[in-house]
Amino acid sequence: MSVLKIKDVSKIFANGTVRAVDNFSLDVADGELVCLLGPSGSGKSTLLRMVGGFERPTSGLMIINGEDITHVPPEKRPTGMVFQSHALWTHMNVFKNLAFGLKLRKVAPDEIKRRVEGVLDLVGLGGYGTRHVAQLSGGQQQRVALARSLVLEPKILLLDEPFASLDQHLRERLREEVRDIQQRLKITTLFVTHGQDEALSMADRIVVMRDGKTEQIDRPDIVYREPQTPFVAGFIGTMNLIEGTVSNGIFSKAGYSTPLPVSDGPAILAVRPEALDLTVANDNAQGKVHRVTDYGTHGLVDLELLDSTRVKAMVSHPDLFRAGQGVRLAPKAIAAYRDNAVIHRA
Amino acid sequence: MATLVHRKTDWTGIVLAVVLTLVIVFPLIVVGTWAFTNVWRYPSVIPQEFGLRFWYQTLARADVWTSITTSLTLATTVTGISALICLPAAYAFARMDFPGRDILFFSFLAGHAFPKFGLLVAIAGIFLQLNLIGTFWGVVLIQLVGTLLFMIWIPVAAFQSVDRRMEEAARDVGAGPFRVFWSITLPQAGPTIAAAVLLSFVGTFYETEGAWLIGAPQVRTLPVLMISFINNQPVIQYGAVLSVLLWVPSFIALMFARRVVNSGSFARGFGG
Structure with a gap:
């Protein structure tokens, strides 16, 4: 009651x-x-x-x-x-x-x-x-x-x-x-x-x-x-909010793209740092490592997309990454927003 | 092991102490000595004869006792009325919003912004028409004006410094607005308000210009009497004895102040 x-x-x-x-x-x-x-x-x-x-x-x-x-x-x-x-x-x-x-x-x-x-x-x-x-x-x-x-x-x-x-x-x-x-x-x-x-x-x-x-x-x-x-x-915990556009089921933002099965138009892609996997890539890099912070139990990689949009990723082996390195992004869980509402979650 | 650290002599402190002693304590000692002196002629450094002769002479006079009673009654009455008028006003200034609040608040400074004697003469002119000259209540009225500044400004600061959250917490546990004022606001502002009351009592007790202009010759306070003593008979001892007498109330007031008021609240009273 x-x-x-x-x-x-x-x-x-x-x-x-x-x-x-x-x-x-x-x-x-x-x-x-x-x-x-x-x-x-x-x-x-x-x-x-x-x-x-x-x-x-x-x-x-x-x-x-x-x-x-x-x-x-x-x-x-x-x-x-x-x-x-x-x-x-x-x-x-x-x-x-x-x-x-x-x-x-x-x-x-x-x-x-x-x-x-x-x-x-x-x-x-x-x-x-x-x-x-x-x-x-x-x-x-x-x-x-x-x-x-x-x-x-x-x-x-x-x-x-x-x-x-x-x-x-x-x-x-x-x-x-x-x-x-x-x-x-x-x-x-x-x-x-x-x-x-x-x-x-x-x-x-x-x-x-x-x-x-x-x-x-x-x-x-x-x-x-x-x-x-x-x-x-953005307010609860740390969240990467990437503003981009969807076209033919592909979300893209400054060289980074990922499948997003929603209608065409603007969208905000939300990925928690702990849900973002990074791999070192010399060719076809989607972003560049800006800074690596080692917290002992885990590491945090600050990276920049090609247009300088900042993105954070949590990694278990921070020693694998160095500033200036090219990386590719592989989100494990994403959400997408349009007009202040959720349009997709996976 | 030998101590190599010497306490450095603080010459600035010593100079300050000496100057302060000369400026504050020395005149007091001189007046205090004169009050208990029968004979003291130039060039002797200390009096030739100590004694209480002038105390007997002064205290034997009926007008001295009348003026002591008059002064105490006046100071108490003025302070009481001033508190009745000013404290609710101070609360209103501190807590309520009304048109003309700021201008009204600063108007209390006006009485102190001009040469006081001019103001007093102007008021005396009005009092003459109202038949207040030479009356007890005439003096009460003129001295009230002098207390307004202290009794409004200091309590306003006191009420303003009371944490509103404390009052809200009291409302929250079930106290009505009046109970909150009585049990929270007043005790919180109390020491500072006591300082204001004390200042206005002492200020009124020593006030001479207004008392003389409005009250003389029918109403004579102790300070007014002292002035006429000194003017009429240039015998230093009369003035000295009355000075020592005049110290008594402020001394008692200050002792009381030490008990009621701690320095923090005093500072708060002045917005410190």
Whole structure:
């Protein structure tokens, strides 16, 4: 059953020209973790803030558990938000930060103590209640911010780029912790990020957004393997997008050609670096090696087609290739796009 | 092993310290010494006779005690009214958007942009018609003008520096707008606002031009009394005793400030 239903929501900001969110719809199931993924300015944060009640939709409906909450103020919504900047109250200690919301709900003091301590244990900060916020590290502050939302047992947890201010190691660890907690509590979660790693590793489903619109909503593996638009293809992972033309079932671009069984016209050919085999060729070369990078486990070859279009290929033996060498390309899996839609996949 | 590292003498620091001592501390010492001196004649470097004679003489005067009461009542009243008017205004300036906001905001500088005495004389002319000259409330009104700048500008900076996300987080856990202001915004802005209140209290306590022009001779504050003492009887000790008396409130205020305000919030108050 869907816990959160967003129906045809648009947000136009006061000056009237910026459509931050454009006719957006989404159903989130009970216990599901959905990632809103997109570059900055794609409207993902605005959408999350509308679910939290901090922005009002210009049009459309927001429904939580069958109840229309479109015009309900944030303090009356069953949502809990974790902010990118943590937004902890620096004039209170950790315990008071967590207890504030419970006090507003007139929970008995010993019950407050029990619940706060329980949640602090859950986020790995047992015994930190008397600490001041300023005494905590960035990761600990983020955990307190998460605990502050969780202690109120919200129906929907909203996370607005919660790890953006943390370093890479901490980010990876917290991402696993948050996913564990989310699955243990089975709490419905909406997660905003511009990091594809975060989305791919955490989400049950990913919503890829661009200019306030949905590009694709799917499971992470499908978004990765079967991107529905060239934008998604280019945004998730590394993808070679080669713009060329199809004529008589042959795609060609600057000396490179490959069979593509679609009607004549322009097309964008999409090939992942790991799906592109290279062979050294002195005659009939389709491209030239520009740079070889050895990552230990594999190598990455940057090559140029005859018109200087850049293409990346992943190789298992980088020592076989040298800059300036001629190569031939043999894609193992391709997709082709025309007019922002898939026309072929093989 | 012998220590080869000598602490280098910081001559710049020493020169600065000496100059600062001469400029700030020396006059204070001189005034403090004069206050407890019975006889001090040229060319003696230290007084011939120390004593509390002038303290007894000064504190025996009824007008001194009246003026102390007047000064404290005035400063408290002015600061209180100023806070009532200015703090909500500061919040509005910091958080709301309304037509003429910027011009209105800068208009508070206007009172300090001209020679003050000219402004005061002009206001005195108006007060004369309103029968406010020589009244307590007349002085309150004129001194209010002096506090506006501090009590608007510093709290505006204080409210602006409160992280909006903190307020949103409070809304998120269930606090209504008023509760958010009370439990989050005010405590966050509190130390800086306390600094503004303190500055306006001390500023009002020592204000002389307005108090003299509007209040004299019926309403006499301690600084106004000090000026008339010095003008009427050129005995240095009277002025010195009153100066020491006048230090007391600012000293207490500063002690209080040290407890309430840390340097960080002070800096924030001035947009630092």
